[in-house]
Amino acid sequence: MAGEGGQLEGRVAVVTGGSRGIGEAIAVRYAMEGARVALAARTVNEGDHRLLSGSLTGVAARIEAAGGEALGVACNLFEAADRERLIETTEAELGPVDILVNNGAVTWYSPIDAFDAEKQRVMFEVQVHAAVHLSQLVAEGMSERGWGAIVNMSSGSALHPELGAATHGGTIYGMCKSALERFSTGFAAEQPAIAVNAIQPGLIATPGVEYFGIINDENRDRVTPVEHVAEACLRLAVNEPSMISGRIVTTAEVLEEFDLTPSELP
Secondary structure, eight states: OOOTTOTTTTOEEEEESTTSHHHHHHHHHHHHTTOEEEEEESOOSTTOSSSOOOOHHHHHHHHHHTTOEEEEEEOOTTOHHHHHHHHHHHHHHTOSOOEEEEOOOOOOOOOGGGOOHHHHHHHHIIIIIHHHHHHHHHHHHHHHHTOEEEEEEOOGGGSOOOTTOOOTTOHHHHHHHHHHHHHHHHHHHHOTTEEEEEEEOOBOOOHHHHHHTOOOTTTGGGBOOHHHHHHHHHHHHHSOTTTSOSOEEEHHHHHHHTTOOOOOOO
């Protein structure tokens, strides 16, 4: 981990969905640059999730073993009270929140004519309403201090499909991500002191992606290393709002625009 002089030295970051995958990589990369990181997820200990590997305790231990500082906070993003407790706990334990990464998600894939209404409600609450609520909870403090960064994790699924193209049951998922992108640009316009951006990470070999079998022989050559996403999200968390805010970007675009070389993660 970085010593004094890291790009995020003295900053406090909250990363939702921080128990595995993209969230884990972002949290580790932020800690490498000196941030004190609060990790939020439902999976506290390894084995708590019946399908996927990864846990808050495991990621926190990874960061601390490398010399960083991390705080795991059990949080069900579906519950407003949990979201409020996440920010309250982070501020009490680590300090005011400077960076918020809205990465947490819950997803089901099914054609629209068979999509369960309750699952649709859960997806929109976790992927959209939770991001809006958490942003509201930290925005006042960020504005008062004159700086803040919010990174919203979107997806290429937010783009409109061509007529007749196979969506593989991902229409509701894409709808949620489209809403998140529109929120990002609108909130950025309202909050000049806060850099608010949405990023489409690309195809990443996360535990969830592997579970759903999304990576196959036809797209395996397009897989983006998770370290690339972490590096791009670091750049979105260190810039001044006047430099990059209100943007919908891809991992590759950020790496190219700022000539970044992704760092290896400990």
